[in-house]
Amino acid sequence: MFETWEELENSCLNCKKCGLCETRSHVVFGMGNPNADVMFVGEGPGEQEDLQGRPFVGRSGQLLDKMLDAVDLDRNTNIYIGNIVKCRPPKNRDPLPEEQEKCIGWLRNQVSLIRPKIIVCLGRIAATKLIRPDFHIMKEHGRFFEKSGVLMTATPHPAALLRNPGNKPSAFEDFLKLRDKMDELKIR
Numbered sequence: 776m777f778e779t780w781e782e783l784e785n786s787c788l789n790c791k792k793c794g795l796c797e798t799r800s801h802v803v804f805g806m807g808n809p810n811a812d813v814m815f816v817g818e819g820p821g822e823q824e825d826l827q828g829r830p831f832v833g834r835s836g837q838l839l840d841k842m843l844d845a846v847d848l849d850r851n852t853n854i855y856i857g858n859i860v861k862c863r864p865p866k867n868r869d870p871l872p873e874e875q876e877k878c879i880g881w882l883r884n885q886v887s888l889i890r891p892k893i894i895v896c897l898g899r900i901a902a903t904k905l906i907r908p909d910f911h912i913m914k915e916h917g918r919f920f921e922k923s924g925v926l927m928t929a930t931p932h933p934a935a936l937l938r939n940p941g942n943k944p945s946a947f948e949d950f951l952k953l954r955d956k957m958d959e960l961k962i963r
């Protein structure tokens with residue numbers, strides 16, 4: 776465990792714990808406010824993220840930013856965005872369980888330094904890793920679960936919403952529920 780954000784980030788940027796380091800252009804450590812009360816966690820970088828070294832900068836990131844904006848959230852001010860794996864899986868395949876397991880320590884260290892009150896999992900991979908292995912994203916999204924003093928919730932991955940736009944309204948309700956929960960907890 777690293778005690779400072781700088782040490783953690785520097786060490787993560789040099790990570791060679793799994794094979795994804797061989798094919799990456801950049802480690803995508805995360806972005807946002809490390810003092811935020813709300814943290815979003817995706818599954819792993821895609822092509823644009825790998826090229827730019829920042830999370831959610833492709834088409835799904837644009838959709839995410841719109842939904843965030845609708846509930847007064849902004850990746851540059853009041854949230855932090857990270858991923859389960861920090862390096863792009865080739866051809867955007869799902870990260871393998873062993874890659875997730877090797878990488879998760881970075882995220883746990885990020886969580887221990889940020890100490891968010893709420894963690895929002897973006898999609899099935901993040902939800903099954905962080906909430907429960909048998910978490911059913913389409914049945915259980917929008918609900919809140921308490922785990923070690925942190926409220927956890929999940930919403931469908933924005934890339935899945937781009938493939939199935941019919942699911943956008945119910946996913947948007949998750950963002951409204953998140954806003955209600957933040958208001959209840961007096962989080963800005």
Ligand code: URA
Binds near residue numbers: 819
């Ligand atoms: N999808 C993710 O899960 N994470 C990113 O950073 C980009 C796309």
